[in-house]
Amino acid sequence: MKNVVWANGVLRTENEPVITAFNHGFTVGDGIFETIGVRNGRPFALSRHLARLQYSAERMGMRVIDKAQIHDGVAAVMSEGSGQLTRLRVTVTSGPGPMGTLRGTADPTVVVVGGDPPPPRTCHAVRAPWKRNERSAITGIKTTSYAENVVLATYADSKGADEAILSNTHGHLCEGTSTNIFMEMGGEIVTPPLASGCLPGIVRGLALEWGARAGIPVRVAAPGELAMAVLDEVASGVAFAAVTSAVRGVQMISKLDGAPVLTGPMLKALSELFESNAAVDPDPAPPRGNSG
Numbered sequence: 001m002k003n004v005v006w007a008n009g010v011l012r013t014e015n016e017p018v019i020t021a022f023n024h025g026f027t028v029g030d031g032i033f034e035t036i037g038v039r040n041g042r043p044f045a046l047s048r049h050l051a052r053l054q055y056s057a058e059r060m061g062m063r064v065i066d067k068a069q070i071h072d073g074v075a076a077v078m079s080e081g082s083g084q085l086t087r088l089r090v091t092v093t094s095g096p097g098p099m100g101t102l103r104g105t106a107d108p109t110v111v112v113v114g115g116d117p118p119p120p121r122t123c124h125a126v127r128a129p130w131k132r133n134e135r136s137a138i139t140g141i142k143t144t145s146y147a148e149n150v151v152l153a154t155y156a157d158s159k160g161a162d163e164a165i166l167s168n169t170h171g172h173l174c175e176g177t178s179t180n181i182f183m184e185m186g187g188e189i190v191t192p193p194l195a196s197g198c199l200p201g202i203v204r205g206l207a208l209e210w211g212a213r214a215g216i217p218v219r220v221a222a223p224g225e226l227a228m229a230v231l232d233e234v235a236s237g238v239a240f241a242a243v244t245s246a247v248r249g250v251q252m253i254s255k256l257d258g259a260p261v262l263t264g265p266m267l268k269a270l271s272e273l274f275e276s277n278a279a280v281d282p283d284p285a286p287p288r289g290n291s292g
């Protein structure tokens with residue numbers, strides 16, 4: 001399956017140029033994006049992804065996104081992909097800009113692509129030697145300024161892993177380069193709060209909502225409750241961990257720092273619940289508030 005590309009209203013060939021050399025997304029990473037899983041031939045949780053894209057635009061001080069235009073792009077890519085895509089990516093940049101850092105006034109660049117790289121089946125995680133800055137201007141925004149995550153993912157890859165887990169500057173457990181993290185410990189499941197500096201993940205939010213609704217004890221930790229050191233308890237088999245993302249769903253960490261670790265029964269139940277709910281509710285309504 002080739003990749004499918006739609007940019008600024010038109011389907012393109014895979015290698016056709018879609019931005020100029022002055023695009024501010026290209027020069028300084030002045031853009032936002034969403035990665036959307038395709039499940040049963042439909043983009044999963046599209047309304048929630050577009051709500052988060054709007055949130056990212058507001059936090060970045062970018063123009064309000066044109067949801068109808070993005071819906072058009074998603075529909076065109078899905079149709080061209082003829083049932084073979086496993087993920088979509090929507091990227092919006094502030095468009096062509098000046099050579100400096102301050103953005104210009106051009107129309108945004110909107111690109112939707114679809115492809116089918118297979119997601120890993122389980123997560124092989126390593127602890128990262130760097131920290132997430134929970135007080136950065138772009139904390140919690142899904143921005144294309146992702147070089148930090150590229151360095152981290154490259155580090156994980158160099159260790160034979162596919163995800164790197166970060167603490168924040170206080171040494172609290174935060175998230176992975178492209179995932180949120182859930183811990184099973186003491187008879188419940190807990191995930192770091194947004195105050196830790198993690199992204200408000202779509203699957204994180206749904207796992208919290210759907211888990212609680214089904215009676216699984218799952219909650220957001222209080223700020224500072226989860227130290228990075230809780231991962232020692234995963235290594236020693238006392239606790240268990242899973243990561244979440246649009247591409248992975250709720251996925252067990254099966255190796256930590258190169259050593260096999262056990263699967264938590266409650267996390268496994270949460271993962272199965274997520275899969276079965278996602279199959280019957282492909283576009284859950286966005287929540288009214290945020291999920292801590």
Ligand SMILES: Cc1ncc(COP(=O)(O)O)c(C=O)c1O
Pocket residue numbers: 035175176177178179180198199200201202203204244245246247
């Ligand atoms: C830094 C980061 N955290 C968490 C996630 C998981 O978010 P979602 O569940 O919306 O895919 C992502 C997704 O790419 C991410 O980049």
